[in-house]
Amino acid sequence: MSDDVSFRRASDAVRAVGAGDADWLDVVHTAREFLGADAATFLCHDKQSRSVRFVEQSGHEARLIEEYAQHFYQYDDATRRFWHAPAGTWYDSNVALEHESENDRIFWNEFMRPYQLQQLVGVVICNDDDAVTALSVQRMHIVQPSFAHAARLAEYERQLAAAFAARRASTRASLYALSQMLDPAREGFLIASPDGRALEFAPGLETLLGSHDSQLTLQQRRLTHRQPEWQTRLQAALRQVGANGEPVSLVLPDSWGHAYRLTLRGLGKPMNHGLRAAVGVRIERRSIFNVPGETALREHFALTQAEARLFHHLVAGLTIGECSEVLNLGTSTLRTQLSAILRKTGCRRQGELLRLAAMLAP
Missing domain, CATH: 3.30.450.20 (PAS domain)
Known part of the structure; x- marks a missing residue:
């Protein structure tokens, strides 16, 4: 596939995500083609818990992603070194480098090598005090960086950042509107x-x-x-x-x-x-301590005052016998009132009645 076609497809996928017409997995698929990789991931690292919030991937088997998200992320210093890098920063690490830390050696020797991955290239999409989100690709053979398409890569990064900001803004706006209710x-x-x-x-x-x-x-x-x-x-x-x-x-x-x-x-x-x-x-x-009041029950179900009072006490957990003592009324009278309550609420048994009343609990 030509570079022009792969770039156009990658750009179209990113813009579609920003518009809400596609998902990040579509971006991951097209990123593999555009960046010439065997696999690609869209992932977010939580800085506070030092854990992985989410991963979308293409080209990897599920077991690899599970191992990374549950264990090997903590050794991924290649990515963690860019936790304070601004959006748009590209990073490149490979198995042939002289790794800087013990974590590097564990990550490459125990995780990357067994899966035959030799190079990790990524770009920071969004970075704040809370988390860092990046798009990365993995290769089974080391590819030397080329600056021939630097302008194209820069444009791609700008599109990624804009799409991420748009989707996050849409999500937060919808969440805020919901929170008002x-x-x-x-x-x-x-x-x-x-x-x-x-x-x-x-x-x-x-x-x-x-x-x-x-x-x-x-x-x-x-x-x-x-x-x-x-x-x-x-x-x-x-x-x-x-x-x-x-x-x-x-x-x-x-x-x-x-x-x-x-x-x-x-x-x-x-x-x-x-x-x-x-x-x-x-x-x-x-x-169980939140019980709808007599007034709410009377008005909502069109009950008499006596029926609403009985309904309230039943919802509070009293039996008919206990209601008889508290209200100083005979059980036969209370059962007649209960029958009226069941009829007016459309319930067939007392258990249904209590579940219905729970919906009115403050």
């Missing part, structure tokens, strides 16, 4: 990778998950449940949604009397950062 005291939203890494989250989420006894937390920007068995379920749900995009609902235990209800779904282009597997996670903290 949430009650931060009990609701939150985040955009996560399938392994639970938080890419973006609505204001207030850290407070919602930040109490000392909260079982659901953001540990180094990763959504984590403290109990291993529930963490396993959470991870499985994230991976499932990341793979097929179908929504999943999940209830996770919290401190006594509280629970988290999570709704996970695949995200469309306005909010997915250009990542096909991005998962939207809505989090609701529910409490």
Whole structure:
């Protein structure tokens, strides 16, 4: 393929990402052709946790990416040396260089060599205090740099930076609009990778998950449940949604009397950062101590005052017998009122009634 054609395809893919019409994986595919590489990756390193937030790749087997994201990223000094480099900086490292650190030797000898990769070339797309995002290509043979296409490479880098900024701005604008509809005291939203890494989250989420006894937390920007068995379920749900995009609902235990209800779904282009597997996670903290008041029940379901009072006490956890004592009414009277409540709400049994009332809880 000619250089002109490969550059045009690569540029078209980048512009389409910036416009919200394509994903970064399309860029990765065309970058391989344009830069003459055996494989390519679009990745983001989290500077605070020193971990990998996301990777989109073309040309590698899945096992290589898993090994990198879970273990070998910590030895990737070739990339880490550019954590403070401005956007547009290109870097080049290969197996023949005299490596500067023990990490270099581990990275090349134990990771790159076994996969027959001899050269890593990349460009910094975005760099801030939080993370560094880059596009890199890997080659099985060392290619000496050529300055014949320097202007073309510079233009490509500018397009990458502009596309990334546009997608991030679109995601954050959509997230901000959504956050205006949430009650931060009990609701939150985040955009996560399938392994639970938080890419973006609505204001207030850290407070919602930040109490000392909260079982659901953001540990180094990763959504984590403290109990291993529930963490396993959470991870499985994230991976499932990341793979097929179908929504999943999940209830996770919290401190006594509280629970988290999570709704996970695949995200469309306005909010997915250009990542096909991005998962939207809505989090609701529910409490048995939040009970809808009599007035809200009466007005919402067109109940009498007596029916609303009984409904309120049932939602609070009292039995008919206990309501009889508290309200000083006979059980037969209360059962008649309960029948009326069921009829007016369209419920067939008391369990349905309680679940319906939970939707009105403050």
